[in-house]
Amino acid sequence: MSVFYVWLAVSIYVAIGLAIAWAVRRQLGLGMSEFFLANRTLGGFISALTYSATTYSAFMMVGLAGFTYRGGVGALGFEFTYLCGLFLAVYFAPRFWLVGRKYNYISPAELLADRYQSKAVAVVAAVLALVFLVPYGAAQLMGIGFLVSGISEGAIPVIVGIVLATVLAVAWANIAGMRSVAWTDAMQALIMIVTSVIVLFLVVYLGFGGFGPFFHRMQADIPGLLRVPAETGMFNFKMYLGLCVPWTFFCLSNPQVSQRLFIPKSVTALKQMIGGFLCFGFIYTLVTVMWGFSARLLVPGLPKADLASPSLLALPIIPRFLAIIVMVGIMAAAISTIDSILLTLSSMFARDIYKNLNPEASENRELSLGKWVIPIMSLIALVFAIWASRGTGLKVMIVSLSVAASAGLLMAVPSIIGAFFWKRGTAKGALASMIGGAIFTMVLQLGGYKPLGHWPGVWGLAACTLLFIVVSLLTSPPRQKADEFIGYLKDELPKHRFI
Amino acid sequence: MDGTASHEAAGKNSIVWLIWFLFLFLVDFIVPFAWLSTIQKVTGAFLFWIIWTLVAIVSMFVIFLRWRE
Numbered sequence: 001m002s003v004f005y006v007w008l009a010v011s012i013y014v015a016i017g018l019a020i021a022w023a024v025r026r027q028l029g030l031g032m033s034e035f036f037l038a039n040r041t042l043g044g045f046i047s048a049l050t051y052s053a054t055t056y057s058a059f060m061m062v063g064l065a066g067f068t069y070r071g072g073v074g075a076l077g078f079e080f081t082y083l084c085g086l087f088l089a090v091y092f093a094p095r096f097w098l099v100g101r102k103y104n105y106i107s108p109a110e111l112l113a114d115r116y117q118s119k120a121v122a123v124v125a126a127v128l129a130l131v132f133l134v135p136y137g138a139a140q141l142m143g144i145g146f147l148v149s150g151i152s153e154g155a156i157p158v159i160v161g162i163v164l165a166t167v168l169a170v171a172w173a174n175i176a177g178m179r180s181v182a183w184t185d186a187m188q189a190l191i192m193i194v195t196s197v198i199v200l201f202l203v204v205y206l207g208f209g210g211f212g213p214f215f216h217r218m219q220a221d222i223p224g225l226l227r228v229p230a231e232t233g234m235f236n237f238k239m240y241l242g243l244c245v246p247w248t249f250f251c252l253s254n255p256q257v258s259q260r261l262f263i264p265k266s267v268t269a270l271k272q273m274i275g276g277f278l279c280f281g282f283i284y285t286l287v288t289v290m291w292g293f294s295a296r297l298l299v300p301g302l303p304k305a306d307l308a309s310p311s312l313l314a315l316p317i318i319p320r321f322l323a324i325i326v327m328v329g330i331m332a333a334a335i336s337t338i339d340s341i342l343l344t345l346s347s348m349f350a351r352d353i354y355k356n357l358n359p360e361a362s363e364n365r366e367l368s369l370g371k372w373v374i375p376i377m378s379l380i381a382l383v384f385a386i387w388a389s390r391g392t393g394l395k396v397m398i399v400s401l402s403v404a405a406s407a408g409l410l411m412a413v414p415s416i417i418g419a420f421f422w423k424r425g426t427a428k429g430a431l432a433s434m435i436g437g438a439i440f441t442m443v444l445q446l447g448g449y450k451p452l453g454h455w456p457g458v459w460g461l462a463a464c465t466l467l468f469i470v471v472s473l474l475t476s477p478p479r480q481k482a483d484e485f486i487g488y489l490k491d492e493l494p495k496h497r498f499i
Numbered sequence: 500m501d502g503t504a505s506h507e508a509a510g511k512n513s514i515v516w517l518i519w520f521l522f523l524f525l526v527d528f529i530v531p532f533a534w535l536s537t538i539q540k541v542t543g544a545f546l547f548w549i550i551w552t553l554v555a556i557v558s559m560f561v562i563f564l565r566w567r568e
Contacts, residue, residue: 077548081527084555087520090562091513215541223539228531237532248524267568274563278556286549497565499513 003155006148009324013191013332014168020187021172021180028176032106032367035177036347040101041265042182044272049186051260051273052280053336055250058143060288061196061330065312066305067234068292072225074235076289078243083281085248089261089274092252094498095420095489096261097270102488107344108258108416109352115419115485117478118427119356124434125412126352129255130345131438132408134377137341138384140334141165145389147330150310158389165331166382169339173346173374178263181339188332193280195329196287199318203294206317217297225296242455246406252416253409256344267496338381346373404445407457411437414468420489422472423482429472437464516562523555
């Protein structure tokens with residue numbers, strides 16, 4: 001594929017993104033809430049698209065399509081289970097949204113610290129996020145590097161793709177904070193969904209003759225991939241459970257996602273955000289899985305399952321210009337996740353770590369520090385990504401940490417649930433749960449242990465829940481704050497017909 | 500409806516929906532692995548998970564479409 005056209009497509013994408021980011025910068029006001037939460041004034045449509053783009057990363061078109069290629073229908077079940085984990089949002093989104101407005105929380109860690117009346121809780125929750133999200137961001141950068149290099153047949157080096165993605169993520173996070181991130185996310189979400197749907201229809205109609213023949217070929221040629229466990233051995237029950245447990249709680253455990261529960265401007269916008277994401281997720285998941293099945297039928301025998309999407313795009317039935325646009329779509333998926341992670345981590349560093357260590361610091365100082373943290377974090381992720389892409393020994397660690405990220409972030413879930421529903425929960429319980437659970441999970445993850453065949457995330461969730469309950473029962477809760485916090489919600493929830 | 504009554508009604512509603520979603524998640528794990536594991540057709544686990552997801556999504560819509568400003 002011509003390098004010129006790859007660069008042309010990337011240039012147009014960058015130009016449109018920068019134009020959008022600069023246009024919304026005119027609305028940027030002052031203060032932490034303005035920069036990191038768009039002053040809680042985003043409408044439903046943009047909220048839904050930024051939530052979707054942040055949640056769905058390059059994992060979908062590369063990882064999930066590959067999962068389907070190798071493991072079949074279990075990939076559909078796993079990803080749909082994750083989507084339906086959003087049922088937690090119908091309980092927690094209104095609660096996050098209400099207390100966010102009342103107490104002016106910037107980050108989910110700040111919410112926990114205030115509820116449990118402990119600065120240490122904020123610091124630990126922020127450190128957990130930093131430890132687990134930076135490698136996750138690095139993995140996204142690597143994905144972009146390999147994708148751009150692959151599509152250009154090596155003419156664009158991996159490192160150029162990685163640096164380009166880093167620069168874009170930093171720019172879009174820094175230009176106008178949440179406003180530029182949300183609006184560029186919206187653009188990127190539309191690119192992701194439109195290009196992937198067009199390619200699916202082209203593949204199905206030109207490659208198989210329509211959906212009827214496509215399904216017929218699936219049943220005739222790859223029947224063993226239409227059940228769980230698959231004939232390849234993938235998606236046995238324990239693997240399925242191990243994947244589903246951490247991801248079902250994704251909307252609570254990942255701070256870059258739960259922070260978005262603070263930003264809708266009204267109840268209507270909140271409804272539109274959740275409803276829009278559910279529709280987006282349903283279509284995008286189904287399309288991605290069908291990409292995986294199509295690749296299995298049209299390009300069988302690939303050495304690595306992750307090559308499913310690139311191989312599909314390389315088929316002669318896909319116009320070259322469309323393949324390049326899809327490449328931009330996958331890039332967009334990764335960058336929209338990275339810039340959101342950078343923004344959330346910088347807000348947590350400024351508010352939950354720096355502010356707690358320097359209580360006298362002004363809001364301007366916090367904000368200024370937060371803006372500096374964005375390029376620093378990105379530099380760390382960049383260095384990780386470059387080392388890993390060169391295949392040094394660190395690669396093993398990066399991959400392990402990326403896989404561990406979803407399980408590690410899960411350790412904050414009992415504390416979050418307890419904050420809203422259990423007055424007896426304590427700061428010491430939250431700290432023991434997050435620290436003990438994270439160490440336990442990391443030991444299992446990095447050591448490759450799966451007691452009784454179950455994955456680290458499953459054991460980690462059990463351990464941190466137990467620690468939270470037992471330690472809380474042995475220590476003294478902040479009764480006054482618990483009564484005020486939960487009492488406020490008890491009064492407000494029925495007013496909006498929240499459950 | 501006074502404050503206490505509305506709190507109680509919201510609480511009951513919340514628990515009923517929680518039970519429904521837990522049931523859905525049990526079904527998500529049991530049906531494909533126990534009942535559909537020998538059916539190697541599009542009308543097996545593939546169709547099941549699509550319908551299951553639509554049911555879950557519609558359930559969520561039923562809940563949040565009632566929300567008011």
